[in-house]
Amino acid sequence: MGFFDETFDLMAPNDRRVEGVAKVTGAGKYAAEYKVDGLCHAVLVGSTIAAGTIKNINVDNAKQVSGILDIVTHLNKPLVPGLADEAKIKEARLGLAIFHTDKIFFKGQPIAMVIAETLEDATYAASLITAEYEKTDAHVDFDAALKKVPLTPAGKERGNIETLNKATQTVEAEYNIKAEVHNPMEMHATIAEWKADDKLKLFDKNQGVNSVQRTFAKLFNIPTDNIEVISEFVGGGFGSGLRVWPHALACIMAAKQVKRPVKLMLTRPQMFYSVGYRPAAWQKIKLGANSDGKFVGIHHQAKNGTSVYENFNEGITRVTRLIYHFDNLKTEAATVPLNLSTPTWMRGPGDCTGDFAIESAIDELSYKLNMDPVALRMKNLALDKHPDNGMPWSTNYINECIEKGAQMIGWKDRKPAHSQTIDGDWSIGYGMAVGAWNAGRGNASAGIQMQKDGAIIVQTAMTDIGTGTGVSMQNIAHEQTGISKSKINIELGNSNLPPAPSQGGSNGLSSIGGAVVAAVSALKLKLAGYAAGQNEAYQNAAPADILLSDSGISLKTPNEQFISYAALWEKNNLDVLEVEASSGPGAERQKYAFCSSAAHFCKLRVNRKTGKVKLERMVTVADGGKIISEKAAANQMSGAAVGGIGMALMEEQQTDERLGTLVGNDFAGYHFPVNSDAPIIEVAFVNKPDPNINPQGSKGLGEVGIIGTAAAIANAIYNATGKRLRDLPITPDKVLLG
């Protein structure tokens, strides 16, 4: 059946994204696409040096360009109260005090902002601005700088690490990963409009409207409720929208300066140094096991890059304390300040980096032990309890992920020794790795509006960054109410709606699901309250006893006591019925530990003559509790796997120490996978509910899809060729010279 033969009814989507049609037809608007009366445009001008002090900024030529409204610099700006002095800057935790300092910390740091009637005028004028600097020494080479920073303990030592020396087999190796830059398809953008001196409206690309609201309320010293943030459609987040970045503040300052609504959209080159990146990392692992494969212990050391004006610690060794039992464990870490913009969370932050080293080392150990890497892992999984805090898992089906994945890929066809399967110039191999993530949940609120015809709108401030939050809310609301999906609309990504946490850290659905369930209960009780006026049977009915349908309310009793919504509405003179409810984690967090997990398998071929790696199959099986929306969940997993291919094989932000610069800032040189690099990702789920994490039993999937992918690929390259490649990305040159 061809794609266009599929029966498709726009009005009755079947598990399709609630925002899908709007997105693909262009009706859905991204932040930069809103039309606002009187809108003008701001363009940022970046520093051409990486460290020093601004001595002079020449804006004379820029001012000659027609249509220029104003030029903001650190000498000509509306003062942001929250950045008024050094103490306040520190307290604001914005990172870069944009336009409130003459210091330069990295190349590309905004030193000026042109505001003009048109984008073209602003862009042209921005190109005419020059500056003089007093330069100081800059360092951007992570590999060189990391040697100068000492390690410090990261968490408590377990057992005695010296015991590792008694292990039958040990692996000791170093792993390096290059920085990966955030470049979601939608570039970050803000439209800011001051509705009054203390009232602000923002269309903004981010992963949490309430966080944006709070940040600017504090910076401008105005009530949170005076700031409206709209992020209804988000074209990819991956962590880049979890922080409020300086350019958004710049846009708000521009709107203040010219007293008009202003749009500021980052250019693709600016994206390379404005919205964070997965920092470069160095790791050293010493891992040991007894001859039966039981792990003796692990010593994990890690360093990641950060900026000189902020400290960002990835938490690379967190995952070391999550998946396996290590009776003896020592973790150490350090951050390495560089003259680059501050890194940030990127899908599977920390764990993704740490897991690559651990899972590579385990694979290496399996060959030394002559043990199947699947069997070695199964022997050491911490299935009974969280290996660090000792609490019993609520659920942890990582073993089932491994078993199912092994079966799907045909793991039995893998040769135990490397370089055994040859096809002409190609060598074929299999690899696997696992990943896990502490599964969280936050406090969230949801609202429901119901019409006389039984149609409902479920609302939350939470954004849907492409993860399928909307369709999942619809599914939960449908399951809880019995109302048809076609009568359930979803509204999200607006700070006027019931508050919710940012969408990140695999917490989105886990948090909002409970709020939807709570809101449905509130709706049922409210309806039952009105129904009680017509039928006493509804008095004191509990939500579980109440059934809703497209047409009315009834009770779970033999004679149902059905009352139509129309009758309720007429009798009580109702217009729109509104409820709001909140839900969050509770006592279960003191009883259980929670994790999502996944197993990744791949089969690939390596060309011995050219170094080319071609993935043939990728299988990823996840334990995400109950799967609420299978298509959206599978989409999450396959997208993450493709991100993992990028991390494993091609993504790399190069730097030039002599010039204090990133090398390249476009997609000609920075490679992420294209369709041809990825096979069809075969996704499966354990799909067993976690009874304790939240009412719907689902655990977040966003991170585990990528944690372990890179190691699975590197391990398969070893199985194919006998080359143990420990530095990412594994580009063809490394394969050839390895």
Next chain:
Amino acid sequence: MRPFLFSKSSAANQALAKKNHSTQFIAGGTNLVDLMKKHIANPESLVDISSALPNKVENTTKGISIGAMMRNSATANDAIILAKFPLVAKAILAGASPQIRNMASAAGNLLQRTRCPYFYDVTTPCNKRQPGSGCSAINGENRMSAVAGYSEQCVAVHPSDLCVALAALDASVVVNDKDGKTQTIAFQDFHRLPGNTPQKDNNLPANALIRAIEIAANPFAKNNAYVKLRDRDSYAFALVSVAAALHLNGDKIVEARLASGGVAHKPWRWLAAEKYLKGKTANIANFEAAANIAIKDLKPLSHNGFKIPMLKGAIETALKQCLDL
């Protein structure tokens, strides 16, 4: 982007009349627009020549002529090209993306500028962009840079795939100068090595226009291959690429052609390897020997030593693919 004047010409002589030092011709614009956005090219006026030049592949007495305005995707799908010079189509399809190929012109492909990252970053020194400012790549990030034919002034490589095939097939470039005179430049003489004038990519005369690319009839339509190694499977510039073509008589090589991208400032011919293969039996041992001859005198920079074994592998692979091995 700086403001500029834009006009359209419907004939070559009309376009040429408008050309001066501050004017640039624009065809597909797939490279020029990027260069303008980054303030590397700063023309005061643009003359759109997309209606001013031939856009067909035509049979000629000697072979074929590819019109300068032939879009890359059209060339790659042209029946004459596919029948007589399939290597050209293979090379085109190994480059860029469908969207870019739909816009890019045949002549423009010859004139695209290097993709050296320092050339594109106006805050860094680059002799090609700003003569005399220095070469950032020679002692910097030069993984993609040249391994042959470079100078202290410039280590950039020419980014085209099409040009590698055209070099292998001994094409020629037909040029109209300002006075309307036509001149034919052999392909190997069209692009330059950097020497002391890295700002000059090629020998196109000032204020002249490429009218067509000609390829003489040849016996390479049956056994040819284009192999491109890159950091991802599609839409990336070559680490190295190889165009190979064999004229066979039974299993004897009558004549061989070998050219590469990602090696030098111009498409690079492996003449000594071609000479070695002439008259030899087409087998793996001879292909390996030819590849070894090709890589013998290459001079890698600090970060691109891998290109030597990669070229060897790519040449062997391309020659084997000529035989469908």
